[in-house]
Amino acid sequence: MSDRSAAPELRARSPGRLRTLVGRLSLGLASGLCALALPLALVSSNVRAVALDQRFYTAAFARYDMGPATGLTSEQLRSIAQAFIIYFDDPPGRMDVQVARGVVMQPLFNERELAHMEDVQALMHLVSRVRIVALAYIGAYVLAGLLWRRAAFVPVLARTVAAGAGVTGALFAGLGALAATDFSELFIQFHLVSFANDLWQLDPRRDYLIRLFPQGFFQDAALRVAALTIAQALLLGVAALLALWVGRRQARLRTARSV
Numbered sequence: 001m002s003d004r005s006a007a008p009e010l011r012a013r014s015p016g017r018l019r020t021l022v023g024r025l026s027l028g029l030a031s032g033l034c035a036l037a038l039p040l041a042l043v044s045s046n047v048r049a050v051a052l053d054q055r056f057y058t059a060a061f062a063r064y065d066m067g068p069a070t071g072l073t074s075e076q077l078r079s080i081a082q083a084f085i086i087y088f089d090d091p092p093g094r095m096d097v098q099v100a101r102g103v104v105m106q107p108l109f110n111e112r113e114l115a116h117m118e119d120v121q122a123l124m125h126l127v128s129r130v131r132i133v134a135l136a137y138i139g140a141y142v143l144a145g146l147l148w149r150r151a152a153f154v155p156v157l158a159r160t161v162a163a164g165a166g167v168t169g170a171l172f173a174g175l176g177a178l179a180a181t182d183f184s185e186l187f188i189q190f191h192l193v194s195f196a197n198d199l200w201q202l203d204p205r206r207d208y209l210i211r212l213f214p215q216g217f218f219q220d221a222a223l224r225v226a227a228l229t230i231a232q233a234l235l236l237g238v239a240a241l242l243a244l245w246v247g248r249r250q251a252r253l254r255t256a257r258s259v
Helices: 002-051 054-063 066-070 074-089 111-181 183-194 208-212 215-258
Strands: 098-101 104-107
Touching: 002 111, 002 215, 054 066, 054 074, 054 215, 066 074, 066 208, 074 098, 074 111, 111 183, 111 208, 111 215, 183 215
Parallel strands: none
Antiparallel strands: 098 104
16 A cells, blocks of 8 residues: 555656756756866957957067068068958958068068968967857856856856866966977977968078067967966956855855854
8 A cells, every 4th residue: 555655756756856867967067068168268268369469469579570580660560460460350361461662562471371371360260269159158158057046056157167267277287388398399289280281381581471470479479378368267266266165154154043
């Protein structure tokens, strides 16, 4: 008799347990994806910030004495930096940089350099798409979580941000150390992974692109991206841990008051 009466109760509990399990798995998967989206959002945003910063270009041109090395004036170098910034956000196409040679305007880059810049532009467009998708997912995750679980979602969000910040900081601390010690190998591997051709292998005797942007330029850019990303990850991680600490403290105070 007792076994028969318990059967409906067990059947009634099963759907509830299943929904709880599915909900936890869904939240765990969504949180894991958010923790991965966070470094993607930070890195892509910082790559764009450096690549579109004209002051970074002009400071690097001055640091590496690009004027004497290329025969270009400071005004021409500023114009070239602006041309690169505009090109990275332009629709796909050929770059057109003209410089004055006496009274005649001439193209600065040859066909090989222009073909490589098309590849670079495509890579920058990919970085922009990754940034948009990562930020959109993070925004959707936060909004959906707050609507679904309200205040109970806050500690989940804090743990997710802390995890994403930890992964970001550890990864870029390692990459930053590598960039500072053995950047040449990292630089080569980046090009081998990013480009399906050898157009990036340029000759400084005839190609302005590599004369304008020596390896030191890219090392400075990589270190700046790494430094920005680590700093942002650290701030986010500290904020997330602080939110968790405040939440636990408030929970303990509520428990003490109710006793």
